[in-house]
Every structure is written in structure tokens, then in C-alpha cells.
Amino acid sequence: MKGKKIRVVVAKPGLDGHDRGAKVVARALRDAGMEVIYTGLRQTPEQIVQTALQEDADAVGLSILSGAHMTLFTRVAELLKEHEAEDILVFGGGIIPDEDIPKLEEIGVARIFQPSTTTTEIIDFLEANLQVQE
Amino acid sequence: MKMTGADKVSSKTSEPEKSADTVSEQRYQPFYRPEDLADLGYQRDLGDPGEFPYTRGVHSTMYREKLWTMRQFSGFGSPEETNRRSKFLLEKGQTGLSIAFDLPTLMGLDSDNPFSEGEVGKCGVVIDSLEDMEILFEGIPLDRVTTSMTINAPAAVLLAMYVAVAEKQGVDPAHLSGTLQNDILKEFIAQKEWIYPPEPSMRLVVNSIQFCTQHLPRYNSISISGYHIREAGSTAVQELAFTLRDGIEYVEWCLRAGMKVDEFAPRLSFFFDSHNNLFEEVAKFRAARQLWAYIMRDRFGAREKRSWMCRFHTHTAGCSLTAQQPLNNVIRTAIQALAAVLGGTNSLHTTSMDEALALPTEAAVQMALRTQQILAHESGIPDTVDPLGGSFFVERLTQEVEGEARKYMETIDGMGGMISAIEKGFPQREIQEASYQHQRAVETGEKLVVGVNEFQTDESPPVETLRIGPETRKGQCQRLDKLRSRRDTRAVKRALSELKEAARSDKNLMPLLIEAAKEYATLGEICETLKEVFGEYREPSF
Numbered sequence: 001m002k003g004k005k006i007r008v009v010v011a012k013p014g015l016d017g018h019d020r021g022a023k024v025v026a027r028a029l030r031d032a033g034m035e036v037i038y039t040g041l042r043q044t045p046e047q048i049v050q051t052a053l054q055e056d057a058d059a060v061g062l063s064i065l066s067g068a069h070m071t072l073f074t075r076v077a078e079l080l081k082e083h084e085a086e087d088i089l090v091f092g093g094g095i096i097p098d099e100d101i102p103k104l105e106e107i108g109v110a111r112i113f114q115p116s117t118t119t120t121e122i123i124d125f126l127e128a129n130l131q132v133q134e
Numbered sequence: 135m136k137m138t139g140a141d142k143v144s145s146k147t148s149e150p151e152k153s154a155d156t157v158s159e160q161r162y163q164p165f166y167r168p169e170d171l172a173d174l175g176y177q178r179d180l181g182d183p184g185e186f187p188y189t190r191g192v193h194s195t196m197y198r199e200k201l202w203t204m205r206q207f208s209g210f211g212s213p214e215e216t217n218r219r220s221k222f223l224l225e226k227g228q229t230g231l232s233i234a235f236d237l238p239t240l241m242g243l244d245s246d247n248p249f250s251e252g253e254v255g256k257c258g259v260v261i262d263s264l265e266d267m268e269i270l271f272e273g274i275p276l277d278r279v280t281t282s283m284t285i286n287a288p289a290a291v292l293l294a295m296y297v298a299v300a301e302k303q304g305v306d307p308a309h310l311s312g313t314l315q316n317d318i319l320k321e322f323i324a325q326k327e328w329i330y331p332p333e334p335s336m337r338l339v340v341n342s343i344q345f346c347t348q349h350l351p352r353y354n355s356i357s358i359s360g361y362h363i364r365e366a367g368s369t370a371v372q373e374l375a376f377t378l379r380d381g382i383e384y385v386e387w388c389l390r391a392g393m394k395v396d397e398f399a400p401r402l403s404f405f406f407d408s409h410n411n412l413f414e415e416v417a418k419f420r421a422a423r424q425l426w427a428y429i430m431r432d433r434f435g436a437r438e439k440r441s442w443m444c445r446f447h448t449h450t451a452g453c454s455l456t457a458q459q460p461l462n463n464v465i466r467t468a469i470q471a472l473a474a475v476l477g478g479t480n481s482l483h484t485t486s487m488d489e490a491l492a493l494p495t496e497a498a499v500q501m502a503l504r505t506q507q508i509l510a511h512e513s514g515i516p517d518t519v520d521p522l523g524g525s526f527f528v529e530r531l532t533q534e535v536e537g538e539a540r541k542y543m544e545t546i547d548g549m550g551g552m553i554s555a556i557e558k559g560f561p562q563r564e565i566q567e568a569s570y571q572h573q574r575a576v577e578t579g580e581k582l583v584v585g586v587n588e589f590q591t592d593e594s595p596p597v598e599t600l601r602i603g604p605e606t607r608k609g610q611c612q613r614l615d616k617l618r619s620r621r622d623t624r625a626v627k628r629a630l631s632e633l634k635e636a637a638r639s640d641k642n643l644m645p646l647l648i649e650a651a652k653e654y655a656t657l658g659e660i661c662e663t664l665k666e667v668f669g670e671y672r673e674p675s676f
Contacts (some may be wrong), residue, residue, distance in 0.1 A: 014252050015237035017326030020233045020366050020453075023566055026572045040675060041326055066237050067492070067602065071252025097492050097599050115457040116586045118577045130433075 006130050009057045011039040013049040013076065018064035021093060025061060028119030034126070045075035047117050052080070052088055059089040061122075062109075070103070077108040089129055093117065096126050138635040166526035174529055180425065183478075187427035189420045190520035191478040192443040197516030202474075203481035204506045205282060207449065209234030209259035210493050211606050213269035216259035220274060222496065224501060230312070231272070232282040232483060234258035235292075240327045242661030243441035244289040245610035255606035257493070258284075259374035262607035262614055263656045267295040268302065277305040281312035281356070282447070282481075287329040289316035290342045291660050297350070313403055313447070314352035317343055318551055319380040320359045323561045326673070329661060332553045337383065338643065345644035347398045354403040356384060358592065363561075364407035366451045367569020367656035370418045371535055375542030376552075376561050378425055382543070383552040385434055395434050399441035408470040408477075411452040413531055415470070416522055419477025422446065448474035449483040451496045455490040459585035463487035468505050468620060475509055476522055482506055492551065492599035559676040566676065614656065621654040629653045630663045637667040 010020055010026040015057045020054060026038045037055050043050060052060045060080075062073055073092055080088055086108065093113040096104070111125055163170070168618035174180070181187055186196030193199070207222055208231075215499040244262050245254045254260050261267055271281075276299065285292045293314050297307050318335040321328045328335065337538070339356065348353035355444035360377035368376070381402065387400050406422065406478045410417050425569050426444035430436040455463045464487045471484050484502040494502070509515060522528045549555040575581040580590050592614030629650040636646050643664075649662050 015241050015243075015249060015327075017321075018366075019326060020569050023571055024367075027570055036674075040673060042249075053560070065452075066253055067254035067256035069649065073454075081476075095490070097601075115455075115585070118587075119573060120577060 001120060006034040006126060007037070007057045007061070008034050008059045008126065009037045009039060009048065009052045009055055010061045010063070011043050011051070012041045012063055013043055013045055013048055013072040014066060014068045015042060015062060015065055016068070017041055018065040022061075022063040023063070024120060025063070025119060029123065029126070032119075032121075032127075034124045045072055045079055045082060046074055049083060053083060056112070057088055059091060059126055062090065062092040064094040064096075066093070067095065069094060069102060073104055073109055074077040074107050081108070088132075089126070091122070091125070093122075094116060099111070138434075144586065148539060157636060160525075162301040162531075164227055166530050168526065170526055174533065180523065180529075186431070186439075186442060187424045188443055190478070190523050192445055194519070197510070198480060198519070200352060201510050201516060202479055202506075203230045203280070203447075204228050204503060204510075205230040205232045205481045205483055206281075206499060206503055207232040207234050207284065207483045209236075209254040210600070211259065211402070211602050212259065212609055213259055213266040214259075215255075217270055217272055217274070219496075220233060220270075222280070223499070223503070224274070227501060228501060230280040230282065230481065231274070231283065235283075235285050236260045237327070239292075239657060240285060240287065242291070242329050244608050244614060244656050244658030245612050247658055249534055250607065252604075252607075254610055255555045255602045258409045260606065260610050261657060262610055263293070263654050264295050264298055264651045265505070265613070265617055266610075267299050269291075269538075271299050271303070275277070275305065276300045276303055279312075282315070283312070284315045286315055286318050286325070287327055287335065288319050288657060288661050289314050289318075290338045291647055291651070292655055293342055293346075294644065294651045297648055298651045300499065306519070307349050308351060308448040308640040310350050311354075313351040313357045314342065314346075315357040315405070316448040317380065317405075319360045319383060319556070320362050321361055322556045322671075322673075323376060324565060325362035328671045329665065331671045332427065332556065333640075335638075335671070336383075336387050336553070336575065338664075340387050341642045343384070343388055343398055343401075344393060344642055346401060347393065351401075354401050355398070356401075357403050357405045358384065359405040359453065361407045363403050363565060363623050364409065364451065365570060366565050367453075368565045369556055369568050370411070371538040372416050372542065372561075372564055372568060374418050374422055374425070374535065375539040375546075377404065377406070378422065378429065379541065379546045379552050381426065381520075382433070385430075386551070389434070393418075395430070395436045396441050399430060399436050400438060400443075400581075400604040403480075404444055404446035405478075406446055406448050407451050408448045408474040410454050410466060410469060410481075412473045412476075413528055414524075414535070415473035416477045416528055417473070417531035417535045418649065419448075419656045420481065420520075420528075421530045421539060423478070425536055425539060426533070427478055445480045447481040447483070448477075448479040450485045452489055455485060455487070456583065456586050457490040459591060460487045460491065462585050463490070464501060464505070467502060470511075471487065471505055471509055472515075475504070475515055479518060488599060492601070495598055495600050497598075506570050555672075557673065562676050577671070617654055617656070625653045626650070626659070630655055630659060631661065634663050634667060639665055 183191035235255045343355040360373040364373040401593035427442040
């Protein structure tokens with residue numbers, strides 16, 4: 001991916017319709033020069049992983065505010081493993097309690113961004129981590 | 135609209151001035167004088183409280199006679215758990231119930247639907263069938279409490295279940311009071327929990343309003359909501375404008391269905407957010423009443439006073455709560471609650487300090503309720519109606535908010551109404567833009583958020599949070615299995631096929647929804663049946 005723009009799929013898994021955060025992040029990443037594919041609402045983990053593979057994404061950002069993150073983030077991480085696509089960096093955000101973060105990290109979510117995270121932090125994180133892999 | 139002396143009362147005046155297209159962005163004058171109100175006509179723009187155009191309040195005595203209803207939004211887990219929380223709140227002195235439903239219920243899906251995995255009972259109570267509704271209100275006589283139900287796409291189905299429970303409790307539906315949110319337009323605009331495309335969705339709304347007009351005369355058949363629009367990132371003016379324009383759309387549809395404006399308009403109710411900018415919020419509430427009174431009287435020719443009144447519920451701003459230093463949220467909520475009360479709200483929900491982290495605990499909910507009780511019983515605010523009326527600043531701001539909102543509504547009129555504006559993505563884009571600009575302002579430090587981009591501390595005190603485990607879904611799935619084997623399958627099938635038949639005609643669907651609910655057809659089965667006729671909505675991408 002040298003010299004290429006970072007490609008990020010921003011996804012809303014599950015039934016949650018709160019898309020304010022996902023859309024703000026998608027736009028901020030775009031403004032930072034990344035290529036962003038926003039999936040729209042109500043995507044199954046299967047659909048999200050398919051999109052990530054088809055789009056040759058470097059990272060997948062998941063946003064959930066409904067409390068279903070343990071189920072749905074886990075499923076996305078599992079499916080990426082099944083497709084041998086663990087190199088796709090998974091990050092997430094939403095209303096996610098502190099105590100869930102280590103569990104999510106264990107299953108392969110690289111980073112959880114809690115409420116009031118700045119978009120700059122997310123951009124810096126992606127740039128730092130995706131450059132390491134080059 | 136003229137804007138003079140554009141100096142913001144702030145130490146940060148070095149920022150370049152942005153296009154001041156909304157009041158949220160505009161710079162205030164350092165102070166206001168009688169000349170700023172030169173255009174203000176007391177009778178035309180304000181009126182006494184209880185008099186047209188109700189800017190100062192819908193009642194002449196307001197809280198002197200009757201305090202606002204303290205209505206905490208609550209619901210999680212199984213129907214049993216929410217029943218217990220409701221009883222807890224009633225015991226603590228809350229005067230009305232407000233039920234939150236989980237996502238599968240909001241989307242018309244049963245707990246055993248694969249899409250419901252991980253979501254059952256998470257952000258509200260789960261309702262799969264009338265059986266759950268019976269448990270939810272067990273020991274709560276429906277003629278003695280007012281219940282607000284936050285449900286939209288399947289609102290007509292939940293209303294049908296509510297009526298069925300009342301009948302089982304021996305309560306005459308005519309004695310039911312409360313509010314059904316039932317506002318599908320703001321779902322398309324902001325909250326995004328839709329099922330059917332706009333036209334059949336609007337039909338369900340009109341059917342339920344018509345049914346309530348005939349059979350539930352004390353029940354608010356819709357709560358036209360700005361809350362979700364604001365939470366999605368809109369400005370105060372956008373919240374007001376889109377909400378009232380949604381209101382216009384509902385009135386037009388009801389009129390087209392042959393209803394008379396004064397038959398249904400008195401039961402239209404509204405629902406607003408209360409955010410941090412105290413005076414702008416007060417101005418918004420006052421402007422809402424003024425605008426709606428003129429819309430109803432002049433645009434729709436309503437004659438009944440109650441048709442002119444914008445009665446509304448207020449919910450303090452969930453999106454203003456910070457995960458950092460959560461105790462600070464107690465203060466934010468108190469200021470927002472103050473704005474709502476100074477703005478003459480009819481009922482109020484105060485958010486809990488831990489809601490940026492998870493569902494609130496009982497202790498946090500109790501503190502939120504106590505905030506309202508202190509305002510009601512210790513502050514002295516209820517003694518005088520519209521205590522800020524006549525303030526040069528607040529009156530001027532009220533007129534500015536009103537004028538800006540009116541412009542937005544005219545733009546939407548020009549697009550052919552709200553449904554057409556939604557199809558064009560207009561309100562959605564406006565909100566997205568405002569939300570992005572807000573985020574940028576926070577990140578550049580132009581907007582200061584205490585504990586977030588200034589005055590940070592390293593330690594975050596652990597806040598106890600409430601968790602809903604997977605056992606809720608398991609329990610519901612077992613209950614559904616039992617229900618499906620116990621109920622009269624033929625009667626369910628008949629009720630659903632009659633419903634489908636009626637959906638193809640222009641009949642009011644409410645009586646058939648009640649029949650289906652009474653036969654214990656599940657929410658998912660009922661919504662699926664209607665999907666076969668109405669289809670499903672897909673959001674265009676913006």
C-alpha cells in the first residue's frame with residue numbers, strides 16, 4: 001500500500017440508527033486525505049466484511065451506540081480471521097464501557113474510541129498504525 | 135433579519151466570523167436595549183400567558199397551578215425489569231411513565247429474528263407480543279398513570295397492544311391518557327429507525343391519529359419531535375424549523391384524509407431537546423409556541439384554542455453529556471432543565487450523569503429526578519409565569535429564532551413539503567453539516583467543552599454502569615416459543631390475513647391491529663405482514 005491513500009470502511013453494524021458519529025468520522029477521514037467507504041445503516045457483520053474485502057480496505061471502523069458491540073464487533077473480527085484478512089485494522093467507537101475494552105482488544109479490535117474522542121486522534125491513530133505495516 | 139454589534143460575549147473574539155446562518159452560530163450583542171424591541175408588538179408577538187399566540191405559555195397560571203409532569207424515560211431488559219423500574223420511579227414521586235423500547239422492537243422485529251442478536255433489551259424494553267405488554271403494565275392501572283411510548287415505525291401496533299391491555303385491565307380506552315411518539319418523519323430525517331417507505335408510513339400515522347380522535351380523546355396521538363433532530367447534530371433553529379414543518383405535514387395529511395382540523399389538532403403534541411445555551415433554548419421554546427399558534431390559526435384556519443397551542447415535552451440533551459468527568463453532567467442537566475422550565479415546558483425528562491457511558495443506574499436516575507424536584511420546590515421559579523418575558527435580550531432572541539425558523543420552513547414549502555425535502559436529503563444534509571461544524575469547533579477549541587478540550591483531568595472516577603446480558607434475548611425467545619405453541623394459530627393467521635387485506639385498501643388499520651394483538655400475533659409477524667404490502671424503506675445515500 002506504499003504511496004497509496006489509506007482506504008477505510010466506516011460501518012454501522014446492527015440495528016442502531018445513530019449515525020452522527022460515523023458520518024462525522026467518515027467526513028473527517030476524507031478531509032484528511034483518506035479514501036472512505038461508508039456502508040450506510042443496518043449492515044450485517046457479513047456484509048461489512050465483504051465490503052472490506054472487495055474494497056481492499058486497510059481498516060474497518062465500526063460504530064455502535066446501542067450496546068450490541070460485544071456481539072457485533074466480535075463477529076466482524078471473527079469473520080475477518082476466517083477470510084484470513086486479520087491485516088485489516090479494526091477500530092470502533094460508540095457508547096462502550098471501559099470494562100469491555102480489554103475484551104474487545106483481545107478479540108482483535110485494535111482500538112476503541114469512546115465519546116468525546118477527537119477526529120484528529122482517530123486520524124493520527126490510523127496514520128501511525130497503517131504506516132507501520134508498509 | 136438585522137444583526138447589530140456583532141460582538142460575542144466571549145474571550146475568544148479572534149476567530150474569523152463565520153457565515154451566521156443560524157442563531158447557534160451568531161454573535162450576540164454585548165447587551166440589549168429597548169430599541170432592540172422596537173418591532174415587537176405585545177399582543178401580536180407575545181400575548182399574556184394563556185392567550186394567543188401563547189409565546190408566554192399555554193396556560194395563564196402555568197406551574198402555579200400545576201407543575202410540569204416529571205417524566206423520566208425508562209426501559210431496559212425484559213418487560214419484568216422495566217415494570218419494576220417503572221414502579222420504582224412512581225414510588226419516588228414521578229408522575230408519569232415514559233417507556234423506551236429496544237431496537238428490535240423499534241424496528242418491528244421479534245427477539246428471535248437473527249437481526250435481533252445482541253440488541254434485545256439493550257436500549258429499551260423488549261416487546262414481542264401482547265403478553266409482554268401485559269407484563270410491562272402489571273400492577274400499573276392505565277387509567278391512573280399517563281404513559282408516553284417512544285415508538286415510531288411500529289407505533290400503531292404498540293398503540294393497539296396498549297389499548298388491548300387497557301381493555302384487559304377493565305379500563306375504558308376513553309380514559310387513557312399519555313403520548314405515542316408516532317413521528318415517522320423525524321425518523322427519516324434524524325433517528326433512522328424506519329420500516330416502510332414514507333407514504334405508507336404516513337398512512338399508519340394518520341390511521342392512528344384518526345383512531346385516537348374517535349376512541350382515545352385524552353391521548354396525544356403523536357409527539358412531533360425535534361429532540362432526535364437536535365441530537366443528530368442540528369442547531370436550535372433547525373430543530374425548531376424541521377419539527378414544526380413536520381407538524382405541518384401531519385396536519386396536511388390528516389386534512390387530506392378527511393379529518394377536520396379542530397378534531398385532531400388539540401391532541402398534537404411536541405417534543406424538544408434542551409441544550410446548553412440557556413437563553414437560546416428559552417427563546418426556542420417561546421418561539422415554538424408563537425410559530426405554531428400562527429400556523430394553526432392562519433395557515434390551517436383552526437378555531438379551537440387548544441388547536442393553536444404547542445404543548446411540548448422536553449428532554450435534556452443526551453448528546454451534551456461527556457464521558458469525561460461524568461459528575462459534570464449533573465450541572466449540565468440542571469442548566470438544561472432550568473431552560474426548559476423557564477421556557478414553559480409541559481413535561482420534562484432529565485438525563486442521568488452516566489448516560490455517555492451506558493444505561494443509567496438507579497442512583498443516577500434518582501439524582502436526575504431530584505434535579506427537577508429542586509427546580510420545582512426550592513427555586514421559586516414556578517411562582518411566576520414566563521419569568522424572562524420582557525427581557526430585552528430574551529425577547530429579541532425569541533424573535534430572531536422565530537424568524538430564522540420561518541425561513542427554513544419556507545424553504546421546505548418551496549420544495550413541495552417535508553416528504554419531498556426528505557427525498558432530496560435536504561434536512562439530513564443540513565444536520566450533517568451542522569454536526570460536522572460543531573465537531574470541528576470543538577476540536578479547534580473554538581467551542582470549549584469542560585473536561586473534554588479544556589480543564590481535563592487524568593483520572594476518570596469509575597462510574598458504576600448497568601449491563602444487559604444475553605439472557606434477556608434467551609428468555610424472550612423461550613417465551614415466544616411457548617406463546618406460539620399456546621395461542622390459537624388459526625385465529626392468528628386469520629387476523630393477519632385480514633390485516634393484509636385491509637392494508638391493500640384504504641381502510642383504517644387500527645381495529646385490525648388491535649384484533650391481531652389480542653390474538654397474540656407477534657410484533658414481528660404484524661410488521662412483516664404489512665411489509666408484504668407496503669415494502670421497505672431504503673435510505674438514499676447523501
